[in-house]
Amino acid sequence: MTRAHHAAVLHLRSRQRGFSLVELMVAITLTLIILTALSALYLNTSTTRNEFANSADQMENGRYVLDTMTRELELAGFFGPTNLSTKALVSSPDVCATDPSALGFSGSPVTMPLGVQGFAPGTIAPCLSNLLASSEILVVRRVSTTPVSAAVTGTPYLQASFCASDTSQMVFGASAAQFTLRTKTCDNTVPSALRQATVRIYYLAGCDQCGGSGDGVPTLKMAELSNGAFQIQSVAVGIQDMHLIYGVDLDSNGSPDCYVADPGSNNAAQCTTVTTYDWSVPLTNWKNVTAIRIGVLARTSRKTNGWTDTRTYDLGRAQAAGPFNDGYKRHIYAQTARLINVAGNRE
Numbered sequence: 001m002t003r004a005h006h007a008a009v010l011h012l013r014s015r016q017r018g019f020s021l022v023e024l025m026v027a028i029t030l031t032l033i034i035l036t037a038l039s040a041l042y043l044n045t046s047t048t049r050n051e052f053a054n055s056a057d058q059m060e061n062g063r064y065v066l067d068t069m070t071r072e073l074e075l076a077g078f079f080g081p082t083n084l085s086t087k088a089l090v091s092s093p094d095v096c097a098t099d100p101s102a103l104g105f106s107g108s109p110v111t112m113p114l115g116v117q118g119f120a121p122g123t124i125a126p127c128l129s130n131l132l133a134s135s136e137i138l139v140v141r142r143v144s145t146t147p148v149s150a151a152v153t154g155t156p157y158l159q160a161s162f163c164a165s166d167t168s169q170m171v172f173g174a175s176a177a178q179f180t181l182r183t184k185t186c187d188n189t190v191p192s193a194l195r196q197a198t199v200r201i202y203y204l205a206g207c208d209q210c211g212g213s214g215d216g217v218p219t220l221k222m223a224e225l226s227n228g229a230f231q232i233q234s235v236a237v238g239i240q241d242m243h244l245i246y247g248v249d250l251d252s253n254g255s256p257d258c259y260v261a262d263p264g265s266n267n268a269a270q271c272t273t274v275t276t277y278d279w280s281v282p283l284t285n286w287k288n289v290t291a292i293r294i295g296v297l298a299r300t301s302r303k304t305n306g307w308t309d310t311r312t313y314d315l316g317r318a319q320a321a322g323p324f325n326d327g328y329k330r331h332i333y334a335q336t337a338r339l340i341n342v343a344g345n346r347e
Contacts, residue, residue: 054300055329061236062298062333065220068235069138069294072200073337077115078142080160080195084169086345088112090287095119095139095201096127098228100156103197104141105172113141114286115342118244120262127230128203128223130214135204136244138292142341147193151176154228157194172197199225208237217301240297240330243315247291247336250274254346256291261317263289290343295334303327 079085089111091104104113119125119137128137143158151157156174161181171178181192201223207214220239223230246263247256251274258271264282271277279285295315307327312320315332324330 054302054304058238058298058300058329058331061238062296062331065236065239065296065298066294066333066335069202070335070337072140072202073116073292074340075142075145076140076339077341078145079112079115079341080143080158080170081162082345084110084160085112085341090114090283092117092283092286093141095123095125095137096230097199098127098225098230100172100174100197103156103172103199105158105170105197107168107170107172110169114139114283115142115339116140116289116292117286118246118262125201125203128201128205128221129232130205130207130210130221132204132206132218134241136242138202138244140198140200140202142198143195144198145195147195149191149193151179151194156197158197159192159194162192197225201230202235202242204239204242205234208234218299220296236298238299238301240299241313241315241321242297243295243317245293245295245316246289247293248285249288249290249343249346250277252288252346254290254343256289259291259293287342289339290346291336291338293334293336295332297321297330297332299328299330304329 077085079088087110089109091106091111091113093102093104093113097103105111117139119139121134121136123137125131125137131137148157151174153176154174156172157179159171159179159181161169162184163182163186165186166181168181171181173179179191179194182188183190183192203221203223205219205221206216208217208219209215217237218240219237220235220242221232222235223232245259245261247259248263248267248271249255250257250271257273258267260267260270263285266279268277268279293316297313297315304327307329309325309328309330310323312322313330313332314320322330
């Protein structure tokens with residue numbers, strides 16, 4: 001090896017030296033600073049995203065409740081032919097009635113149940129599992145908007161007559177042998193269509209998944225009459241409170257003249273626009289309900305760390321709810337639903 005070649009090798013080796021300890025420590029420190037900043041950014045972004053999703057769920061649940069109940073109330077009181085339902089007497093069945101004979105229908109004299117009826121907190125309703133003691137109850141009754149030609153045994157139906165020579169205007173029951181009414185052709189081989197009875201009850205429960213001790217999530221539930229019993233399902237979670245205010249039509253023009261919390265009581269002192277109205281018959285007052293203001297208090301499904309809520313929430317009662325200060329965010333959602341099948345016939 002020549003002297004020149006040896007010098008070149010030594011020079012090359014000197015250029016291949018690694019980092020010094022100081023340089024390595026500086027590099028590690030800078031890397032840690034960058035990783036810490038990135039971790040903080042990710043954590044903040046993740047927290048913000050979770051809070052956004054939490055609030056979005058609350059808004060979606062609150063609005064979904066209003067949409068669902070409004071659609072339900074718009075169908076309330078539909079009992080087939082208009083001329084039959086407008087002339088019928090009204091009845092007030094028990095909340096948990098399941099037997100066809102107890103659902104409020106009668107052919108002689110022609111009688112239909114109330115399309116809507118509300119019940120105050122504390123009402124005894126064994127069919128409503130996990131019912132909160134503070135919950136109001138709303139019962140919606142009607143018949144199906146889709147008629148069928150053949151009955152299913154055990155399912156209650158309403159059959160209306162369109163034949164002038166039929167001896168009855170309507171039949172209600174759960175036996176196929178009962179349905180002998182005819183269409184306007186009066187052909188014995190062409191029976192009038194059947195419409196299945198629908199009963200749906202809305203209420204607040206203290207849990208969504210209620211097995212064991214329950215999950216403790218306040219939930220709006222709906223009990224629907226099916227196969228002779230009430231089947232219960234959750235409508236929306238996080239619904240902590242619900243208040244209903246009923247618009248009563250005092251002059252029979254279809255428009256509510258006064259909104260009250262209980263149409264079954266005497267509201268003459270509160271409703272002074274039509275002084276000639278007689279509040280003495282609770283059943284008639286409920287029959288004259290043509291609109292309902294729905295108010296719900298929805299909370300987030302998860303708590304927000306550091307959230308302090310000192311606000312109160314006014315659902316239309318004499319006293320507002322709250323403050324709660326439990327880490328949950330809340331919001332009130334409200335909407336007025338018109339009972340088209342009741343109000344429309346009066347206009």
